[in-house]
Amino acid sequence: MSVLLEITDLTVGYETAAGERVVLVDSVSLRLDEGEVLCLVGESGSGKSVTMLAVLGLLPPSLTIFSGSVRFRGRELVGTDDETLRRLRGAELGMVFQDPMTTLNPVRRVGTQIGRALAVHQRLDAKARKRRVVELLASVGIPQPAERARAYPHQWSGGMRQRAVIAMAMANDPAVLIADEPTTALDVTIQAQLMEVLAQARARSGAAMVLITHDLGLVAQYADRVAIMYAGRVVETGSVWQIFDDATHPYTRGLQSSLLGHAGAGRAYAIPGSPPSPTQRPAGCGFAPRCEFAGKTTECATAAPPLVAFGDGRGLACPPALTAPLRQDISA
Ligand SMILES: Nc1ncnc2c1ncn2[C@@H]1O[C@H](COP(=O)(O)OP(=O)(O)OP(=O)(O)O)[C@@H](O)[C@H]1O
Ligand code: SF4
Ligand SMILES: [Mg+2]
Numbered sequence: 001m002s003v004l005l006e007i008t009d010l011t012v013g014y015e016t017a018a019g020e021r022v023v024l025v026d027s028v029s030l031r032l033d034e035g036e037v038l039c040l041v042g043e044s045g046s047g048k049s050v051t052m053l054a055v056l057g058l059l060p061p062s063l064t065i066f067s068g069s070v071r072f073r074g075r076e077l078v079g080t081d082d083e084t085l086r087r088l089r090g091a092e093l094g095m096v097f098q099d100p101m102t103t104l105n106p107v108r109r110v111g112t113q114i115g116r117a118l119a120v121h122q123r124l125d126a127k128a129r130k131r132r133v134v135e136l137l138a139s140v141g142i143p144q145p146a147e148r149a150r151a152y153p154h155q156w157s158g159g160m161r162q163r164a165v166i167a168m169a170m171a172n173d174p175a176v177l178i179a180d181e182p183t184t185a186l187d188v189t190i191q192a193q194l195m196e197v198l199a200q201a202r203a204r205s206g207a208a209m210v211l212i213t214h215d216l217g218l219v220a221q222y223a224d225r226v227a228i229m230y231a232g233r234v235v236e237t238g239s240v241w242q243i244f245d246d247a248t249h250p251y252t253r254g255l256q257s258s259l260l261g262h263a264g265a266g267r268a269y270a271i272p273g274s275p276p277s278p279t280q281r282p283a284g285c286g287f288a289p290r291c292e293f294a295g296k297t298t299e300c301a302t303a304a305p306p307l308v309a310f311g312d313g314r315g316l317a318c319p320p321a322l323t324a325p326l327r328q329d330i331s332a
Contacts, residue, residue: 004208005032005055005176010068012047012054013278021066024278025051026232028068029307032176032208039219039240040212041255042229043275048212051229052178056093057085072176091121094169094207096179096198100161103168104153110164111137111149114171121172136167139204140197159190163197170201177202177209184214195222216255220244225313228252231275231286234307237315249318250291285318293320 012025025047032038040048053059055070057077070077072092077085089095097103105113114133118124124132130149137145140163153161162182169177182198183191199222202209211222219226223240228251236249247253254271273290276282284301288294299305299319307317316322 002034003031004034004073005030005210006069006071007031007051007055008069008071010051010054010070011066012050012059012063013066014063022278023066023281024063024232025054026304027306028229028232028234030227030234030237032210034175035206035208036224037202037209037211037222039223039226040210040229041214041216041219041226044214045275045277046229047232048229049180052180052210052212056089056095056178057082058089087121090117090174091172092175094172094174094177096162096165096169096177096182098181098185100158100165100185101153103165104161106153109150109152110156114149114164114168117168117171132171136171137164139170140164140167140201142167158186159194162186162194166198166201170205170207173205174207177207178212179209180212181214182211228255231281232278233286233304233317234315235287235317237307237313239313242312242314248314248316248321249287250293250321251287254290 007028007030010025010028011023013021013023015021028047028051030038030040030051040051042048050059050063054065055077057080059065065078068078072088077088095103104110111130111133114136115129118129118132133149134145137149142148142160142163148156153164156164179198183194186194195218211218213219219240225239226237226243227234228236228243228249230251236243236247236252243252244256247256251271258270271290276286276289282288282301284299284303285291285294285305288300291300294300305317305319307315308322309315310322
C-alpha cells in the first residue's frame with residue numbers, strides 16, 4: 001500500500017510576547033495510506049484540529065509550524081507557497097469541517113459555489129459544469145438537485161448544508177479527505193445519516209480519509225487505523241482492532257473503559273482529572289498526572305515519551321508499557 005500523506009515530527013505552536021514557545025502539537029508523526037480511513041481520536045484540546053490545519057496550510061496567523069515535515073505523495077508541504085497549497089486544497093485534499101458555514105459563502109447560491117470549486121480545478125464549459133453540480137448534489141442525497149442548486153445556504157437545513165459541503169469536497173475527486181468532526185454540529189437524529197453520506201461518497205471515490213472524532217462508535221464503524229492523541233502528542237497508533245481489542249497505553253485503555261462503561265451498571269466511566277493546558281504541561285509524560293502507573297519508572301517523569309514502533313504496525317509512547325505489560329496490572 002503506498003503512502004499518500006506522511007507527517008513527521010510536526011511541532012506547532014506560538015511564541016509569547018516574552019519570546020517563550022508554547023507548543024500545541026508536539027512531534028506528531030502520522031501516516032495515511034492510499035484508500036484507508038485513519039481516525040484521529042483524543043479529548044478536547046489534544047491538538048487534532050491544529051495538526052490537520054497545519055497539514056492543510058490553514059493555520060491561523062498566530063500559529064506557526066516550528067519544525068517537522070508534511071509530505072503529500074512525497075512532496076514537502078511545509079514551507080510551500082500559499083498558491084500551491086490553495087491549489088492542492090480542493091483538488092487533491094478535500095475538507096469537511098464541523099460547521100458547514102465555515103466553507104459555504106452565505107451570499108452565493110449553493111450551486112454556484114460548487115460550480116466555482118469545479119471551475120478552479122477542471123476545464124468544463126458552463127453546461128457541463130451545471131450538469132456536474134447537479135450530479136454531485138444528487139450523489140449526496142439532495143432531492144430535486146437542479147432546483148435546489150439555485151438556493152442560498154440559509155434556505156437549507158444544517159444537514160443539507162453539510163451535504164453540500166461533502167459534495168464540494170468531492171467535486172474534484174480528491175485523493176485525501178480531511179473530515180474534522182463532520183457531524184458534531186448537526187441534530188443528533190441526522191448525525192448517523194450524514195456520516196453514512198460522507199462514508200459512501202468516500203468509498204465511491206476511493207479517497208483516503210482522516211476522520212477526527214470523539215465518537216468511538218464511529219471509529220469502530222469506519223476506521224482502518226487509529227491514532228490516539230493526548231496533550232499534543234500521538235500516544236498510541238494501530239489498526240482499529242489492535243486499538244479496540246488490545247489497547248496498551250493507559251490513556252487508550254481509559255478511553256476504552258469510558259466507552260464500555262466499566263464503572264458498573266448504568267454509570268459512565270470517565271478518566272479522573274483533566275488534560276494539562278499547553279502552557280502547563282508536565283516535563284515528562286503529559287498523561288502522568290492522571291496515570292495510575294506514573295512513577296513506576298523514572299521515565300514517566302523525565303521526558304515526554306517518544307512514539308516507538310512495536311509489533312505489527314503499532315506505535316506506543318509509554319516506555320513502562322513497552323517493557324512490562326501494564327495490561328496485566330490493569331486487568332488484575
Ligand atoms: N489560535 C490559537 N491560539 C492559541 N492556542 C490555540 C489556538 N488554536 C488552538 N489552540 C490551543 O491548541 C490546543 C489544541 O487545540 P485543537 O483545536 O487542535 O484541539 P482538538 O483536539 O481539535 O480539540 P476539540 O476536540 O475540542 O476540537 C488547545 O489547547 C487549544 O486551546
Ligand atoms: S509513560 Fe508513564 S505516566 Fe505516561 S502513560 Fe506510560 S506509565 Fe503512564
Ligand atoms: Mg478540534
